[in-house]
Amino acid sequence: MKVLFNGRLMDRSECAVDIEDRGYQFGDGVYEVIRIYNGTLYTLDEHVARFFKSAAEIRIDLPFSEDELQSDLKELIKANQVQDGGLYLQATRGTAPRKHQYPAGLAPQVTAYTFPIKKPVNEQQNGVSVITEDDLRWLRCDIKSLNLLYNVMIKQKAHEASSFEAILVRDGLVTEGTSSNVYAVKDQVIYTHPATNLILNGITRRTLLELIRKNGWQYKEKAMSKDELMNADEVFISSTTAEVIPVTVIDGQNVGTGVPGPRTKEVQKALEEHILSVTAAFS
CATH class of the missing domain: 3.30.470.10 (Aminotransferase class 4, branched-chain amino acid transferase, N-terminal domain)
Structure with a gap:
């Protein structure tokens, strides 16, 4: 290689x-x-x-x-x-x-x-369980630095709890995952933390927000409380390698009906179509 x-x-x-x-x-x-x-x-x-x-x-x-x-x-x-x-x-x-x-x-x-990357097909189709943990990272999470020790520790804790990811909470407000951005859907509105120093403004996050705007779906860049997250109709996460993955269980509690929701599936489809259109244009 x-x-x-x-x-x-x-x-x-x-x-x-x-x-x-x-x-x-x-x-x-x-x-x-x-x-x-x-x-x-x-x-x-x-x-x-x-x-x-x-x-x-x-x-x-x-x-x-x-x-x-x-x-x-x-x-x-x-x-x-x-x-x-x-x-x-x-x-x-x-x-x-x-x-x-x-x-x-x-x-x-x-x-x-x-x-190599193994596409997480099962997780994308069926959803995943996650845990929540305190966000004790430094305050420049917008810089994609090599300082990932806390992320590693918490990701390992999630893995040992048979969970796909850990969602981080700072001062009662949801920021992001250890290696993903987080979104919640309530009454068909998509919520995600604004792009401040407290999160990494993911490239997939930026792409999704553009696609959400183009499709006319309602969204707000607003910091959610943990209670709002736990009571959301749908939750999903995004990253470069995982793309869009539904979250169906948080801390042992079902999200909504406990299965991937309709808005999440629409967002997944929009990203898949965008990937196909872009890569076909450059191939």
Whole structure:
């Protein structure tokens, strides 16, 4: 398998990162995950733009343009002959002696590789159970940084509870999942947390809101209370790899009738059609 390392395609076995890379020691970096359909990097523009924005927020100066990066990523999926899967992209601040502060002029280390994705068909069709947990993360969740320790801990807790995801609650209000955005439907209105520093404004989230507007479905970007979540008619989550998944059980309690709801199914269908139309246009 080929990987992209600092602008060069090479075998994975040739790729090496120094032990004092700040991403390895401090989580000092940013990342993206991009879905590949039909040999096409879906919503590539949006992912690359957010990658640059996240890097700028933590003052990493990437040594290439967005167009140059897009070209390199396309070459990577061609080299690996990927038709369906995912691409992981990461930039760290670079290598320096281990101190919290860092010297000027560090060269960022940029890595990308492709990986397989198993489409969660059963979960998309039948729904999943989730748990709720306190949101104790830092207050810049809008930056897609490598600092994911709390997410990892809570995701593992959900896994050990035989749940697909954990929905996070801060000061009584629902923010997002450990690796997903969260939506609730009440009286046919779709609610989701506004794009503030308390959530990551997911690329799939942005796409869904655009599709929701185009279809004329009512929605509000409003922080829901946990009680509102528990009493919703429908709940669903979204992410790049999972797409749209209905939530049918929260903390052991059924959501609505306990089966995927009609609005959720409509949103799923709208996204599927969008993916097909976009990837067909670029294939």
